[in-house]
Amino acid sequence: xxxxxxxxxxxxxxxxxxxxxxxxxxxxxxxTLLAGLILALIxxxxxxxxxxxxxxxxxxxxxxxxxxxxxxxxxxHFGALPLVLGTLITSALALAIGVPVxxxxxxxxxxxxxxxxxxxxxxxxxxxxxxxxxxxxxWGIFFLAPKLxxxxxxxxxRLSFVPFIGGGLVTIPNYFITGLILxxxxxxxxxxxxxxxxxxVPLDHKEAALGLGATxxxxxxxxxxxxxxxxxxxxxxxxxGRAIGETIAVTILIGDAPKLGSHLFGQGYSLAxxxxxxxxxxxxxxxxALFAAGLVLFVLTLLVNGLARxxxxxxxxxxxxxxxxxxxxxxxxxADTTLGA
Amino acid sequence: MSTPTAAxxxxxxxxxxxxxxxxxxxxxxxxxxxxxxxxxxxVLIIYYxxxxxxxxxxxxxxxxxxxxxxxxxxxxxxGIKSAILGTxxxxxxxxxxxxxxxxxxxxxxxxYGKTGWFAQAVRFFVDVLTGVPSxxxxxxxxxxxxxxxxxxxAGYKGSLALSLLMLPVxxxxxxxxxxxxPAGLRESALALGAPxxxxxxxxxxxxxxxGMVTGVLLAVARAAGETAPLLFTAASTKKTSFNLGGFMxxxxxxxxxxxxxxxxxxxxRAWGAALTLVTLILLLNLIARLISRRSRLA
Numbered sequence: 253x254x255x256x257x258x259x260x261x262x263x264x265x266x267x268x269x270x271x272x273x274x275x276x277x278x279x280x281x282x283x284t285l286l287a288g289l290i291l292a293l294i295x296x297x298x299x300x301x302x303x304x305x306x307x308x309x310x311x312x313x314x315x316x317x318x319x320x321x322x323x324x325x326x327x328x329h330f331g332a333l334p335l336v337l338g339t340l341i342t343s344a345l346a347l348a349i350g351v352p353v354x355x356x357x358x359x360x361x362x363x364x365x366x367x368x369x370x371x372x373x374x375x376x377x378x379x380x381x382x383x384x385x386x387x388x389x390x391w392g393i394f395f396l397a398p399k400l401x402x403x404x405x406x407x408x409x410r411l412s413f414v415p416f417i418g419g420g421l422v423t424i425p426n427y428f429i430t431g432l433i434l435x436x437x438x439x440x441x442x443x444x445x446x447x448x449x450x451x452x453v454p455l456d457h458k459e460a461a462l463g464l465g466a467t468x469x470x471x472x473x474x475x476x477x478x479x480x481x482x483x484x485x486x487x488x489x490x491x492x493g494r495a496i497g498e499t500i501a502v503t504i505l506i507g508d509a510p511k512l513g514s515h516l517f518g519q520g521y522s523l524a525x526x527x528x529x530x531x532x533x534x535x536x537x538x539x540x541a542l543f544a545a546g547l548v549l550f551v552l553t554l555l556v557n558g559l560a561r562x563x564x565x566x567x568x569x570x571x572x573x574x575x576x577x578x579x580x581x582x583x584x585x586x587a588d589t590t591l592g593a
Numbered sequence: 594m595s596t597p598t599a600a601x602x603x604x605x606x607x608x609x610x611x612x613x614x615x616x617x618x619x620x621x622x623x624x625x626x627x628x629x630x631x632x633x634x635x636v637l638i639i640y641y642x643x644x645x646x647x648x649x650x651x652x653x654x655x656x657x658x659x660x661x662x663x664x665x666x667x668x669x670x671x672g673i674k675s676a677i678l679g680t681x682x683x684x685x686x687x688x689x690x691x692x693x694x695x696x697x698x699x700x701x702x703x704x705y706g707k708t709g710w711f712a713q714a715v716r717f718f719v720d721v722l723t724g725v726p727s728x729x730x731x732x733x734x735x736x737x738x739x740x741x742x743x744x745x746x747a748g749y750k751g752s753l754a755l756s757l758l759m760l761p762v763x764x765x766x767x768x769x770x771x772x773x774x775p776a777g778l779r780e781s782a783l784a785l786g787a788p789x790x791x792x793x794x795x796x797x798x799x800x801x802x803x804g805m806v807t808g809v810l811l812a813v814a815r816a817a818g819e820t821a822p823l824l825f826t827a828a829s830t831k832k833t834s835f836n837l838g839g840f841m842x843x844x845x846x847x848x849x850x851x852x853x854x855x856x857x858x859x860x861x862r863a864w865g866a867a868l869t870l871v872t873l874i875l876l877l878n879l880i881a882r883l884i885s886r887r888s889r890l891a
Contacts, residue, residue: 356628383871384874386852387870391637557724
């Protein structure tokens with residue numbers, strides 16, 4: 253604390269002795285070191301992961317590994333295409349089903365529902381986040397999948413002319429069920445972020461729309477949704493990141509087929525599931541290939557999450573005019589970390 | 594109602610047309626419908642957990658270890674004692690690692706790093722950690738502590754994987770709460786001549802404590818439900834163990850193992866264990882909510 257010198261006094265009298273200043277220094281540099289260690293840790297992990305995955309990449313090249321449609325550990329043949337596509341198919345399904353429902357629930361909670369229902373509704377949607385992954389898997393495989401098998405078969409038969417969707421025999425574990433469960437799992441986070449972003453819409457905008465004679469729905473469409481678009485997209489991307497990285501529920505539900513499934517209601521595999529399922533027995537190149545799958549997964553979630561954070565922060569910051577209404581800036585990010593239990 | 598006057602007719606020109614009104618009603622109903630759809634899975638999951646899980650709960654369920662025996666009559670498959678104790682032990686150790694480090698980093702971000710480039714870099718990497726799939730944390734710990742040391746799985750390795758998972762949640766939630774501590778409190782203490790470390794330990798941290806407990810409990814709840822990071826760091830044994838240096842069972846891993854069993858009794862044990870796990874996590878969430886409601890800051 254460098255205060256202005258005292259009138260007529262000796263400033264040195266007030267200064268702390270070097271010994272008394274020591275704990276301050278220790279704390280400051282100790283904590284800085286701790287923060288730096290986190291950075292170092294992540295970089296160290298990444299380097300080690302690349303090192304472990306190298307033998308698999310050396311065997312067939314990075315592109316050969318990622319685009320070969322055959323994962324056959326017993327023949328020591330490792331092509332990750334069925335895994336990558338399985339991850340992408342199930343995550344895309346999760347987004348297609350989960351995001352509209354989550355955004356609708358957020359709109360209902362912020363704009364339409366009676367104020368007394370708002371908190372209970374929010375808490376109920378958040379409760380979905382408290383159910384562990386393995387319980388979703390258990391519930392999905394013993395309740396949801398058998399219950400929906402008939403309906404799925406009906407859809408598959410009716411849509412038999414559409415490639416990849418119809419025609420085949422529906423199995424209990426399949427891509428569609430996995431996507432559906434993932435949709436339920438990403439619902440709370442997408443909904444929480446959408447709600448957070450929607451609460452930043454300036455009241456002026458909404459009142460202006462209503463004052464011009466808009467109905468509630470028109471107000472939502474012209475004042476709320478355009479203002480929050482990039483925030484909602486960011487929330488959806490965070491949900492996508494979750495869906496891509498989700499492991500245990502997917503392992504239980506996807507069916508563990510080593511080749512790309514022939515249709516939507518057939519068995520498949522995903523990057524996370526293959527690691528969870530095969531890592532225990534894997535040796536040599538097989539283990540290295542699983543590390544490579546983990547690395548691909550890591551990089552994929554990194555890209556998706558990076559983009560998502562950027563969109564959410566940009567939306568939460570909004571226009572300069574908006575930031576006056578929302579001084580806390582990254583509130584949406586906080587919603588993610590605290591609610592993602 | 595009397596016959597329409599000239600004033601009424603003028604007003605009618607401002608009324609919302611039937612087509613727009615219909616659209617509004619349809620849109621509102623669709624949104625309400627979707628909100629109800631969002632709540633259906635929750636109701637179904639809770640219903641099935643209760644109806645299947647309560648059936649599996651009995652006197653021996655919490656006091657015996659799973660036997661791994663799936664061929665004989667129901668009573669011989671055992672309960673989930675080792676899984677409950679293993680989860681509690683590993684999550685406790687994970688919290689003991691993640692909470693001091695996480696709060697330390699949060700304090701640094703708020704009190705020292707502020708908005709400098711280094712602090713922003715740390716924030717970015719913490720956000721990166723939030724997005725890393727839990728199974729990748731398991732791989733990290735496997736590489737460093739299982740391949741790296743040449744030893745086998747152990748409870749403390751599972752705890753480390755869980756603590757990596759908890760760390761970003763603890764840091765981010767603690768940072769938010771620390772930012773809410775009024776600047777006036779800090780400035781008063783500094784003006785009275787208190788050194789920085791004393792301000793942090795006796796003013797900032799006690800003020801922020803209730804709010805930080807909430808974040809910690811949510812992180813604990815998240816860690817307690819994770820299976821993937823434990824599969825090849827701590828699993829698997831069926832016996833109760835109080836030695837964190839050896840194999841350790843846990844609730845999620847036990848459920849995961851039981852799901853694939855062809856025996857009905859074992860699957861029922863999975864339902865009972867799932868109900869136990871969800872009850873545990875909901876309790877943690879509930880306590881977190883109660884504390885955050887009583888906190889003056891949040």
